[in-house]
Amino acid sequence: MFKGHREHPDFKGLGTVPVEGLPETMLAAEVHEFNKPYTIHQVPTPKSLDPYDLLIRVAVASFCHTDALILSGGLESTPSGFSGSHEPTGTLYAMGSAAATLGFKLGDRVAAEGWRDPCGQCADCKGPNSVHHYCKYMKGFVGSTLPGAFQEYTVVDARFSVKLPDQLSFETAAPLTCAGATAWRAVKTAIQGVERGQWIGIVGSGGGLGHLAIQFAIGLGFKVLGVDARDQGLALSKKAGATLVADARTGREELLKHITEATGGPLMAASIVLSDHVTASETACAITECHCDVIQVAQPPEMVVIDFREFIFRDIRLKGSLLASQEELQEMIQFVVDHNVQVETRLYKGLESLHEIVEEAHKATFAGKMVVAVNVEEVEKDQQLKRL
Structure with a gap:
């Protein structure tokens, strides 16, 4: 580095x-x-x-x-x-x-x-x-x-x-x-140009960074979708006050159905990736509205993997954020x-x-x-x- x-x-x-x-x-x-x-x-x-x-x-x-x-x-x-x-x-x-x-x-x-x-x-x-x-x-x-x-x-x-x-x-x-500094900068980057009251997605919401990011976004006036794939992570997301919590293990289609039913239609105005799982970045793109930002914080072992159809066809803009x-x-x-x-x-x-x-x-x-x-x-x- x-x-x-x-x-x-x-x-x-x-x-x-x-x-x-x-x-x-x-x-x-x-x-x-x-x-x-x-x-x-x-x-x-x-x-x-x-x-x-x-x-x-x-x-x-x-x-x-x-x-x-x-x-x-x-x-x-x-x-x-x-x-x-x-x-x-x-x-x-x-x-x-x-x-x-x-x-x-x-x-x-x-x-x-x-x-x-x-x-x-x-x-x-x-x-x-x-x-x-x-x-x-x-x-x-x-x-x-x-x-x-x-x-x-x-x-x-x-x-x-x-x-x-x-x-x-x-x-x-x-x-x-x-953890706090990284989550704070990611949230502040994600909400640039997003109106208060809109939805922010956090993939990997039930960890050391995620439970702080939830509270930061809620405190700044946004609704938060917490996505995790571990029972303890889902529990911590709820404890931290996420407006909606979703289990990534249900798969993409069920996840999107759950979100749109809960929000009345709209997907996320921006999302943050805090999980280093191979599917996390693609999941963040999938739950985010077209032409909006995904903030990549997690550092996967080898590379960030995103299906080009999510990334290109929907004009998702990926930004990195560090500390x-x-x-x-x-x-x-x-x-x-x-x-x-x-x-x-x-x-x-x-x-x-x-x-x-x-x-x-x-x-x-x-x-x-x-x-x-x-x-x-x-x-x-x-x-x-x-x-x-």
Whole structure:
């Protein structure tokens, strides 16, 4: 994904900052061999920070589908030897020389996306449609090409980080840094040009991203069709408040019949694909009105498969969407607080619990997000304060 790091122009004249006061080592869960459990052991703590770096003491880190791919060697660009998780929350311990200009101060409760150090020079960083989290020349991505959040301290980028509202717990916020941010951007992209009150379809609605996308779309004023093919996914879609829930296992004809009977005729004004099943993208096209958009978020193992008759003859427009910008992350987190969005999590305590989490991920019986309390004291403090 990354073409090789370019030095950010803002770095000129700015040096690294040494980190002081930390123990020499910390506990981390690293990928040392593919298709093997995490290696949980002591590793060196960070010793210096680049200008926009934030060093956080990790409170909660979330386990993502991407983490499962990394463990299996499913991402070719992923080297072994790094800790997992790109969904961190924690307390700001130290920061680089430029991070304070973005409003951060030591002791802040923060959440961060995984991107680190965009080049600041390419078209994605500076062009007329710039969305710098698409920068090809970044330093890397936390939890895959850089050390992640399954360790006691980790380094994130201030330009992809936000301060957490006092009402929001570390446990709730951790999945929002990837699942939430990705679902939010997909929904905001899907509703462009769509009138409030119309139908939005979500294929793969009963998972970590899907149950959030349902609540986002409903909160923004749209009716939502949730499509899933698992009993637990259908149950979570209903719990999240989908206006209509449909079982993809019934087949295309029954699915369309069910939808048109429930809506009185119209199909979806836009749809979002959150399932990586081989039929998911084609299903999304089928449930969407002609000349409308399908937003592809899921990353199937090999390719996106769509029958050309659905795609071409009906003028369905397929758009890709990946994570979110810092501004979108901030907007989404505030929306979660304002609308009391419920994040379905299962909390595990301590990095040692990752072995159990990986087993549960292989079973695919839990429809929400599994999260690890790396710092159990901070999680208990959140619980005592009754944060969301």
